[in-house]
Amino acid sequence: MRGFARSWQFHLMVLPSLLFLIVFNYLPMGGIVMSFQDFKPWLGFSGSEWIGLDNFRMLFEREDSVQVIWNTFIIAALKIVFNLVAPFVFAILLNEIRKAFLSRTIQTLVYLPHFLSWVILGGILVNILSTDGGLVNRMLVSVFGVDPVFFLGEGNWFRFTVIVSEVWKEFGYGTIVFLAALANINPSLYEAAEVDGATRWKQTLHITIPALIPMAIVVGTLSLGNILNAGFDQIFNLYNPLVYEKGDIIDTFVYRTAIMEGKFGFATAVGLFKSVVSMVLIVISYRLAYKLANYRIF
Template sequence: MARNENMKKDKKITIKELKRQKFLLGVSFFVVLYGIIFYYLPLAGWIMAFENYKPKKGFLGSTFVGLAKFKFLFEDEVFIKVIRNTFAMGVINLVTTTIMAVLFAIVLNEVRRGWVKKPIQTISYLPHFLSWIVVTSILHVSLSSTGIINDLLMRFGFIKQAINFFAHPGYFWPIVAFANCWKETGWNAIIYLAAITAIDPALYEAASIDGADRLQKIRYITFPGIKPTFMILLLMNVGNVLNAGFEVQYLLGNGLVQSVSQTIDIYVLKWGISQNDYSLGTAAGLFKSAVSIAIIVIANAIAKKYSEQRLF
């Protein structure tokens, strides 16, 4: 009897709470609907990866070919190089942008004067709002044979003649990594700065009393304080390793560096759009998604085993 009364009471409270939050529920409904329409319904297009898809015939009229498209992908030497390029640039971008963001946040936090700190922070994240068209244009001008980089290198005697940076495959990955660092370091540092400000100031005061210098405070207080944030962001970004980019590689790439500049996204564009082979492009995109999910699951399992921070 008492159980039934408690259930009725809980039901009344739930209905009352739903009525009170009806505006938020209404907004949430449209957000969920948006996600279903634009994120989940398009997944039906993955069926093209298992068909010899013809736009005129549609999904149901196209010939089912099973894993033939995937077999073609892994027998294609170009696609194997594309996987290598994508993974390598993804890892390099992840490592460099993460390290630079953490270091920049710590250094900026050590700046005591607000009139110096705030302008630096504002200027640092402005590149995030620039399009890759602008960023790559700056890189092309700076790294050209008559650009400022070659001019400085020759003026200080490091080289005797100008280097065509975009003609040597060995320079391409470092250029992409530098571009990502320059564009995203300030923006990525914001969340680390927020994590640092959440650290109890009493810990720093106690460390000062014990005679700790700045480096010791950073090592024993700041680093452990931002570790949970660092781990969560790292796990989230690990899944984006194969999202090494499209715009910067497409805009900076040329025939001379094609062997190291093509990514999976560019491969999908080439075959799926330019060659009208939608099935092959879909298969390449599906492979990328499957590997990204697998990487997240594996990374989360490792984090779950060795640390307290994990995604799920």
């Protein structure tokens, strides 16, 4: 109690964040009961019919919901892989630039897309990828002489567009952790390798890359918890009915079935399924990070 009296100001500073967390993260959890009901908004929780596990049974019986789960897994897995490889390689390349001004300028430029919302980027991509006068398709036709590509209207091209645009937006920000790992490398290792006649490539191969591998393991294993998070903001701002078969993910499926179709119970069941699987994967990923790279938060 004496300790609380000395630091009550800090507890008071935390209070707004705690209230925000309770109101927006914990109180809505009461809505989980809808996943076990044929929920009708005008009847409320108490008046809606209880149907047990029927909504979960429907989740695995409907072809579109099973396809949505596979879409989410494929898109999220590819995003995780490329969002790991791209920052890893870029950090190594950036580390080879000896002029500090040029290095900092490049870092700033590649960080900027991270701070743009998908609402803005979605509008930009729709315009430049359009088959009707879009910049990319005009270049493909005039320079390479190929037919226009329907990037946002054909399933496989939509997946490609989503993954590439995600990597372009986030790889600069993801480079930060690898640059921090590079900063911890003892310079004497490079000096000793240079004395022994090692080229820059040999130094990178035998010093830089091994030093980054533990961080790559940590980032990769912790990313497993996001295997069912394929990016609602991005998909929602880019997709359309033409690409539902290949581009619809769990989050957009939940939004559409709940808000557009009014199937609140079924949508809640899908969201609960995703949350439970994600929680299990997060626990597994933290255990793997501890086992493989001795990384732990607590």
